[in-house]
Amino acid sequence: MKVSIIGTGYVGLVTGTCFAEVGHKVICVDCDDEKVKLLQQGGVPIYEPGLEELIQKNVASGGLTFTTSTREGVEKSDIIFIAVPTPPLPDGSVDLSFMEGVARDIASVMTSYKIVVDKSTVPVKTGDKVVETIRRYCKSQVEFDVVSNPEFLREGFAVGDFLKPDRVVVGVRSQRPVTAMREMYAPFNCPIIVTDINSAELIKHAANSFLALKISYINAISVLCEASGANVQEVANGIGMDHRIGRAFLDSSLGFGGSCFPKDLSAFIKISEKLGYDFALLKEVQCINARQMDRFFKKIVDTLWVLKDKKIGVLGLAFKQNTDDVRMSPAIELCQRLQKEGAILRVYDPKAMEKAKSLLQNVTYVADMNSVAEGCDALVVATEWPEFKKLDLERVRKVMTHPIMFDGRNLFDLEEMERLGFIYKSIGR
Ligand code: UGA
DSSP states (O other): OEEEEEOOSHHHHHHHHHHHHTTOEEEEEOSOHHHHHHHHTTOOSSOOTTHHHHHHHHHHTTSEEEESOHHHHHHTOSEEEEOOOOOBOTTSOBOOHHHHHHHHHHHHHOOSOEEEEEOSOOOTTHHHHHHHHHHHHOSSOOOEEEEEOOOOOOTTSHHHHHHSOSOEEEEESSSTTHHHHHHHHGGGOOOEEEEEHHHHHHHHHHHHHHHHHHHHHHHHHHHHHHHHTOOHHHHHHHHHTSTTTOSTTOOOOSOOOSSSHHHHHHHHHHHHHHTTOOOHHHHHHHHHHHHHHHHHHHHHHHHHSOOTTOEEEEEOOSSSTTOOOOTTOHHHHHHHHHHHTTOEEEEEOSSOHHHHTTTOOSSEEOSSGGGTTTTOSEEEEOSOOGGGGGOOHHHHHHHSSSOEEEETTOOSOHHHHHHTTOEEEOSOO
């Protein structure tokens, strides 16, 4: 099918590339001239495993092209996906100005029937507004349909998630666009849920909030584990084997971060407020998350006492494994708090050091993970990169001034750490 994707951020780029990979003809549109040039030359602005190879392959075969022209994208496609940012406003609600701008742009160049699909995360009832906007700014009486098709990609696993989705949600106002949407997703062989637009929009916020709730739940349990001498990983395994609960998203941590959960939680609380419901449960999810960081920081202070001039190594800057994304990263927040108390930081991340540099200055960026701890009073694990599990712990202990480790991701075995002579403080165990 002929499709265009407006917005080549993280979601748009993965969506466009994966659609091209399964044989659709895709035009990715972005207003950022530099980014489009980079993509046309085979460069990729983000780190996402497997994405670069797929872009290069599909650009070479002609199935994937990039342009700055919305007109070109709209004229040459039957389906137009909108994948623009929907950032938070200061009060936590969603800034829909990019969405509105793109709806107007599409309307102004549309001359035949189009399906306009919203992929961005938006408040319930946005679809209605998009319909109104297109109608208002469309010069002629062109027919169109608006569809809501939220994305459920995880950064770091986005290509796999897109190619093998658990489900695809398609929200429609009439049956007309359903066949085309089914055809778009037919190559993925997955369940397709066809529903109304409001439900589709709600599904996205409800899903992300539930996942955040799961993390806060296990983080609350981690407090009880620490107070009682239980082990949160044992508890997570024990409850997770009940298929009604499931083990996924029960890894206790120093809190969730990233560009989705914190923003979507605030947005969902605001959306609920506007709909007349005080979603106190989700406010508590936010509080537990904030306290988890406070508790971890307190653990460091309680152990090291005065942080001023203490040398601390930090493993991980990205908000999670497999990504170079540092937006709302708990690791960065922790580093900034340590710096504020006067600690001297040596930091390492396999992919995120370049992007961290604008947020984190006056630290030593170290080239390999085994050297981070050199001369340090303590080592902190802040991101769950799998390679950190392969740390040469004997060497790390020898090069540290004091063998103290704070593990915000529970990567290491308690007995092994004791055997190696570490003072080892992790989460909920
Ligand atoms: C999340 C959702 O998982 C995706 O389904 C959704 O499409 C996406 O938001 C979005 O709305 O665009 P993402 O933010 O990429 O994806 O990352 P997650 O893997 O969900 O992790 C979010 C945060 O929770 C990270 O900081 C991670 O370290 C933390 N986390 C995750 C935990 O602390 N414990 C866990 O058990 C799982």
